[in-house]
């Protein structure tokens with residue numbers, strides 16, 4: 001098993017009034033498993049704790065209780081460089097996840113340098129190779145983030161995430177800020193990279209349509225808990241929980257609306 005999460009809890013302190021602080025539980029006993037080469041979708045409404053769980057998985061925050069193991073080793077026992085080599089992350093907000101003063105070459109050099117002692121020439125070669133993998137030409141290497149479109153910059157973020165040859169990537173709403181047609185391109189890129197590099201994904205979203213496109217399994221997340229699990233995408237229509245059905249219904253409505261737009265555009 002690549003990743004195994006057992007009964008994980010996380011709470012935050014919330015201010016009430018001027019001084020008093022109350023602890024609020026956000027993740028309330030989550031367990032999940034991720035196999036090699038698998039894409040696991042996590043869907044749930046806003047505020048249900050999906051990003052919090054994502055941050056716990058990549059070690060950006062520590063669990064209160066429970067444990068997270070990568071390849072059988074508890075992540076609290078892994079040093080941060082080693083952990084970074086195993087797991088990467090791509091966030092929704094691509095513009096704030098890169099330094100605006102860094103050129104693409106600098107953005108990509110950072111993870112490369114952490115793990116390999118390469119000459120400048122070899123670093124550039126590796127960066128060009130990474131750009132190629134995400135469908136960007138060499139000319140983008142010396143551009144600044146503001147000189148790229150949202151879709152191009154998110155591709156750079158994906159290139160940075162795969163630079164370390166990770167075992168898995170947490171994609172937290174990674175396509176949500178992109179135009180619908182660009183979303184499909186980025187999803188296709190992710191599917192291609194998954195095949196080429198044998199990476200696994202945890203795909204966090206509130207968009208069930210994207211999940212059906214890319215995921216092998218899906219967990220429905222509500223109020224800090226996994227309330228339903230679908231192990232084959234063909235079973236998606238048979239979800240039992242009211243909450244899962246609502247999300248499914250919303251996605252179907254969305255699809256219908258997009259199809260209507262498409263028909264209107266063509267006619």
Ligand SMILES: Nc1ncnc2c1ncn2[C@@H]1O[C@H](COP(=O)(O)OP(=O)(O)OP(=O)(O)O)[C@@H](O)[C@H]1O
Nearest residue numbers: 012013026044045046047048049050051052053206
């Ligand atoms: N560092 C923090 N300190 C205090 N509260 C936090 C912190 N991070 C998240 N929260 C709270 O935890 C809850 C869950 O947040 P989280 O970002 O995990 O939700 P989410 O499911 O990712 O939502 P969305 O779909 O909107 O991204 C929210 O109520 C949020 O305000």
Ligand SMILES: [Mg+2]
Nearest residue numbers: 050051052173
């Ligand atoms: Mg979130």
